[in-house]
Amino acid sequence: MKRQNIYILLFALLTYFGVAAQQLSSPDGDVIMEFSLNSEGNPVYQIAFKNQEAMKSSKLGFTLKESENLDGDFTLVDSETSTFNETWKPVWGEESEIKNHYNELLVRLKQESTERFMNIRFRVFDEGVAFRYEFPEQPNLGHFIIEDEKTQFAMTGDHTAFWIPGDYDTQEYDYTESRLSEIRGLMEESITENLSQNPFSSTGVQTSLMMKTDDGLYINIHEAALIDFSVLHLELDDKNMVFNAWLTPDVQGTKSYMITPANTPWRTVMVSDDARDILASRMTYNLNEPCALEDTSWIKPVKYVGVWWEMITGKSSWAYTNDFKAVKLGVTDYGKAKPNGTHAANNKRVKELIDFAALHGFDGVLVEGWNVGWEDWYGHSKDYVFDFVTPYPDFNVDEIHAYAKTKGVEMIMHHETSSSVRNYERHLDEAYQFMKDHGYNAVKSGYVGDILPRGENHYSQWMINHYQYAIEKAADYKIMVNAHEAVRPTGIARTYPNLIGNESARGTEYQAFGGSKPNHVTVLPFTRLIGGPMDYTPGIFEMDISKLNPNNNSNVNSTIANQLALYVTMYSPLQMAADLPENYNKFLDAFQFIKDVAVDWDKSVYLEAEPGSYITIARKAKGTNNWFVGNVNGKQIRQSKISLNFLDKGKKYMATIYADAKDANYKTNPQAYTIKKMKVTSKSKLSLNSVEGGGYAISIIEE
Template identity: 75%
Template sequence: MKQFLFTALAWLAFFSPAQSQKLQSPNGKFVMEFVLLNDGTPSYSLNYKNKAVVKPSKLGLELKDDKKSLLNDFTVVDTKTTTFDENWKPVWGEVASIRNHYNELAVTLNQKETERQIVIRFRLFDDGLGFRYEFPSQKNLTYFVIKEERTQFAMTGDHTAFWIPGDYDTQEYDYTTSKLSEIRGLAEKAKTANVSQTSFSTTGVQTSLMLKTADGLYINLHEAALIDYSCMHLNLDDKTMVFESWLTPDAKGDKGYMQAPHHSPWRTIIVSDDAREILASKITLNLNDPSKIDDTSWIKPVKYVGVWWEMITGKSSWAYTDEFPTVQLGVTDFSKAKPNGKHGANNANVKKYIDFASKHGFDGVLVEGWNEGWEDWFGHSKDYVFDFVTPYPDFDVKGLHEYAKSKGVKMIMHHETSGSVRNYERHLDKAYQFMKDNGYDAVKSGYVGSIIENGGNHYNQFMNNHYQYAIEKAADYKIMVNAHEAVRPTGIARTYPNLIGNEAARGTEYQSFGGSKPNHVTVLPFTRLVGGPMDYTPGIFEMDLSKMNKDNNSHVNSTLANQLALYVTMYSPLQMAADTPENYDRFLDAFQFIKDVAIDWSDSKYLEAEPGQYVTVARKAKGTNNWFVGNVNGDAPRTSTIKFDFLEKGKKYEATIYADAKDAHYKTNPQAYTISKITVTNKSKLAQLSAPGGGYAISIIEIKK
């Protein structure tokens, strides 16, 4: 108490009340205060329901090769407050309509010595705060280089954090749960090997960062609208519990090349005393611009299968032959090579997946390893690694397209860049036109390995501009994009809804690389999914991967019922049934849920939520009166209790429940499940067991009179 009083008095002594501005959220639960300190340093604080969420925190940017940074010596020359309220309809999403309602404060600051101006714009919503830096056109601030952004987030205590290590090149880590004060000691243990990784600090973490206070407040720190700027990480001073922004540098260490007029991404703080409201927040989307694609009729949610998991597990390979020690495109003659017998992208195998997709009503088939170059694609700093148009001898592009078309199935293209983005951009128009000529409307792109141009990182300004360029170029060709190994999403899919998927986190593939924690999928909705949907590739039914490949001893740390629930809890308009047809054929009764579950929704209700422990979601299929429920559980067994009060009054529904059996366990008995049917109404309740690493899935279909 004495420490808090001292801090408050020190704060009061350090600013002039005339330089203070308050902003209240529309519902009055949030109060943000902007304060200019006596040395002209801008700062802010945030309260929720009269509780401090962010203590007074400094704002500003440090510039390179400049005698005066944009940190202090400011005066307030103008303040403007506005209110905004609209409802907008996403092209696809968790709900049919989104309300964008906020109060705004724009503070114009003038730096006395340099006569340079910046604007700090705050938007306070009913579920949190967004703010950004703006650099108006002016003669004294034209071109400048950011050395570091100095945005602070001063925490009120030693909160519990759900975090992954700060890294310029990968987000593919399991989450660690710890106190903030414990991050330093756990930093090395929290890292797992990746083909490209660059950590920067023993207290550095990535956004979206989920926190929980001792008195039950949930706090999420992230960013929105990451355009022409470096990705933000957070570095913790674990003595003061203050996070400071830490941008991703280029190879020279520079963190942003700016030309006014310009602005930063939004920094976001989502807060609630109910974890479900964190999941339901639409701040990230609302802080992005409306769609820049006028005609969005060609953008369709996709449920697909593919030649992928058999490669990930080692049952088959991307490469066509083992004969060549190196490959040079246009020189190496694959028509004379001896096939290795393991190449997955062959005509017969692809037709098997097309037949399976057609039989079970899937929209598309993804095929990886179809194009020349996979024999030595990785780890050589190779520029001309793929041309994205030349297939292997056993992959008939036109013939397979016609076969798929005759079955009512679309083919999904795969573009792996191997980190050679210059090569990809060089071929992009030709590759996209090749896709359109051969009936491909969607592409999965990849950026595995180190970025070879100038030794850059995956998340710096240059690379973020590349990812954006690829999305916008794809829109010109009416192509949907699912980017893997790219920067984590920040709501840009509102502006470019052809971005229908991202990986940008530790996905299902890691279940084949040693496994992920069983509670991993109870954390992702609070972290990675805050920025946008994830192509998590769920639906694995065979957990013992030695049955796929005798040399693979990995185990999928999930029950079968948990895998079904992911189609509801891990929102995405792009959902893969990732296992092989053979494994689905063994469990056709459970596979029925994957066939039935929708991928586009008119409404979503978060019924239960606690980060790292459990998530239960109900979603209404767009254009129907049918609902689907998913529950995923963490390490400990639990009884989930839910109400069906989201159902329409006076209606009856048949609920098919796919649940863990009593003896189910993610490690020892993952394929133990039960299927039952009951009639429910909006007055019904359910108490359902969820096993360790387990869960349940429910399809709720209206009974027509």
Template identity: 70%
Template sequence: MKKIAVILVVVLNLFNGYAQKLKSPNGAFEMDFSLSKSGEPTYALYLKGKEVIKPSKLGFYIKDDKKSLVNDFELINEARGAHNEMWNPVWGEESAIKNHYNELAVTLKQKETNRKLIVRFRLFDEGLGFRYEFPEQKELIYFIIKEERTEFAMTGDHTALWIPGDYDTQEYDYTESKLSEIRSLFKSALTSNASQTQFSETGVQTSLMMKSADGLYINLHEAALINYSLMNLDLDDKNMVFKSHLTPDARGDKGHMQAPFTSPWRTIIASYDARDILASRMTLNLNDPCKLEDTSWIKPVKYVGVWWEMITGKSSWAYTDDVPSVQLGITDYAKTKPNGKHGATTKHVKELIDFAALHGFDGVLVEGWNQGWEDWFGHEKDYVFDFVSPYPDFNVVEIENYAKSKGVKMIMHHETSGSTRNYERHLDKAFRFMNDHGYDAAKTGYVGNILPLGEHHYSQSIINHYQFVIEKAADYKIMINAHEAVRPTGIYRTYPNMIGNESARGTEFQAFGGSKANHTTILPFTRLIGGPMDYTPGVFEMDIAKLNPDNNSHVNATIANQLALYVTMYSPLQMAADLPENYNRFLDAFQFIKDVPVDWSTTKYLEAEPGYYLTIARKDKNSNNWFVGNTNGYNKRSATISLDFLEKGKKYEATIYADAKDADYKTNPQAYVISNQKVTNKTKLKMTSAAGGGYAISIVEVK
């Protein structure tokens, strides 16, 4: 018996003294997990034998607890597995997705407290995902997270495309710099927003895109963010180590937990080819499969709306300028004078419905239709909208019937002004109102500071609010397009009625002074890693003063660039954002927006360099037609692209929408040329993109 005991001790010591290794299915990646002498859990990641992530610490600091979960661990169990499947998304960039990984789950026990913690690693051919799991145990039931201790130790002073770490907004332009330069550039990277809270001059947000000196592209993000706080990253710029920084609640706590529970996945995607970062579906694969039994009502949408004219200041959300403040149920709009600038009128909306029907658009979004816009922002009002009371000049039933007669769907707008509890108290009534009047999609908004006061857009309870809205909407068969909400982390796999998000600096900022000309060459590598963006492209009139003389902003893009965004900025929800009269001036270019699909069977990434250029080809889910989009950064560029993705033996007609020779996003943004030519899979096209420009190609099979 004594001999057996000795053998067990030796085995256990070996078990804790060496790294547990995990390889990706193709063998290119290797992950090591180990415990230090003091019982600190660490991991490291390698690609083809070279370090991607140096040994980095794991664990949690627990509030009001003398013994946090950061050391004194022993390894008591490991479980390994492999998974390989194909699954079909309801909508997406391809009709089938491969989910292939090897898995290692290590069970740790803290010696002094006997608390257990599982760290689960999944290694894919494109990178690593890992999460924390707290099993049911009497030693740890309820606890408050002071901070998550997850590290990403860099191997050098990489070049990064980053935006400031913030608890309330992601609506920043990206800065390109060395990691060591973030601190000195942080203040210059800040721009004003309706609600923002930074936490550190070395704090940045995920999805973070980096490139090492030897050409390795590295992306850090998270997946399946549910019942948890959003993770920012804080850089220790002396040691080049990113540390997790969770968004606090009103009391400064980072998470109120009850075991059993699991954290979101922390993700690392890496490749020496930037196209592999875009092609990765790891974020999606780390989310649970679809939980909705019936998804037949979820449909991709191409739409127009009363939005851009409001953003530019041509028209207004508010009905009247007569009232100093509004109290719903007390303010009598029938006794007020219309301001003459209100955009959401019955007459004007009918005009948009006619335009949508004429050009084959699925829907019309109307903002400013409901009472309360006169003093909705900046006052931190609790009861600001009720989401069912229209203005006197917006006839809900008349518009409903007119849209139905034209075969057009109306899209509802629900701005909460940050008052999450007010939205929740009205949610069932608002969704029933939508069902009653034929609306099956809603754009939600969270502009301004969050109520309850002191909470942040990305704290745990507000993350739970967004999830509550998604799940409640599914009960009413309603699709959600959330603006100013948390960035996506692949949850649309589980709840595909989450058909769109903003959660980044969208087209509206082109009317607020402009965005950087290379902005849309970065977003697919950052914001879109977690899911599609309602970027609202398609602006043809770049001089905003022509819509509103008091606004001298300029859209920093060419028309060809704006067309390309329908391919490069993937979304099943795409808006033709500009005014009908501007499209009527350029009907030949507008044809591409009419033709381009919003759901795809296949996607090919032809060339990519984040911040500089991006070319993507996609195949329509419902035909053999292909569409190509290229967006370009600050430097005029020429390249040859191969059409070898086309089916062999078939002939196609390509319509090419390109920048004219003298096109430039600043000086000549509306200069474009359209040409046609016969192509096959052997064709190579030499294309030139202007500064801030690009091109779009529709490739139609000739039968």
């Protein structure tokens, strides 16, 4: 019997035996979600795509602390369906307009034994299914504590997955590609060292989880609109191929505290037979609330430079002196300290960067290590670690601000909290006001190390509320936030577009810590970037780190052409040219692409995509008729064939192609590239070679 017939028969049997069953399809009819209650009164759902089973029957519900569970004995009170269709304009993004079109099913359930009510709201988009739990105000349910979420995602087979270990404190892992059944055996080697980490299970993985079935379906599991709730992980029952929801606990082991009325974040399942649809989906953003800010004119996409890379590689330091083993703010006298000679955040070096930014048309300069306290900032469980307003003796805030202003360059502030969250909240108003007083409109915040209060996790409900508090407080001061080591984004930037960037994954810094896999950047857009842009800090031209720091033998596993392509494929309205000016000056012809490429877009076209293998994207710069194309390649040499039919018909363009040279090799010859100019039209087709860890970048300028 054909699979689609089995699927139809199953639905018919559910209906025949009197089990409450509801069916909801996507606007285009390709995605079908079925909801029902089984014989024990458990809510269950399943998903099909183009009449092919994509997810088997999966249970829903919760176990509660000190209360009867919400996972069975339900009856259907009533249900209602609706359709929603709108087009909205993001403040910044991969396109200037986003379509939000879905069909919705709201089911209202009553637990007979307790007379408590729980609703489940489903939305079915053309690219997948989303659902959340809603708890209305009611007599028998007020305050309650979630012990576990019982949501299941039942797979139809032993799929290929791109995963990182489940961890309460970090996402900074390289992705492993394996069968689901192989996760347990590969887990130990997948857990690489990090400054703060807390893996929880031999089969636990993080979302966004990307998978591919043997039948060619692409499935992605994630969450959206993570507000006042703990982060969702997935634990695999590898005997039955079922993922079970696993929420991040707090220091007491509690998953989430709830007060009715309340709802959970959305659980999302994207499904398609074309990998490009996953990249093109805006479902995660659409599940968030509209923009909460009346005035967004101060939110501007930014291209910037800074001292960060020379510090990460060990060429320079954050700390001003080596004299102190311990620092007490307000007590330690830096005026008597001997400078260590490696401190990067000094007036002379920062002015050089400001000059470089002004010369090449960059918007801003980020300076890390400008403020006192870096001598003992990490590893001491220190509460009062920074005050975020007191500079080192060699960094004059007023002088630098005035100098940058004369050059038309904005300074970007850096706030490393050292994960002392109470301390950051204690100083937040003063720190943000200090920024505004000195012309800083954007901040890079960091949460390196174990959280204070001690025992708390980076991804618990309490910390999620802190990150949100910092974003909303920043909006009060008209400050843009780029949060590192914080929770991975879940589309919150639709509501608060001043969240202009996040790290929350293994970024370029790990290329200075031993390197990432050469196909790492062919996975991230399918996983981490599903929920929002990443401050990946691309643009490294000198791949041999020992040339910056003789004591660091790391190599950047990438070619220069690949680094250029990242400005297109790793979307972010906040893009750094991360390398040193000295290295860019050696390759000014290639650096031209970084100068030219946009950071905000009117349209994006996904030309080729296969997770872990390759991605090719074309984007139209906002307010222009100029296009930029980026291709990143994975583990095998490949010929990329693309059509330029996205260009306006009848118009002529000049294309500048930055590509891997024939002898380019990310290990032995990463700086080998070619630059070719040619006239193109919408009828043009290109065939370009990409080496392992390589790629190409193209600027297409209307004549």
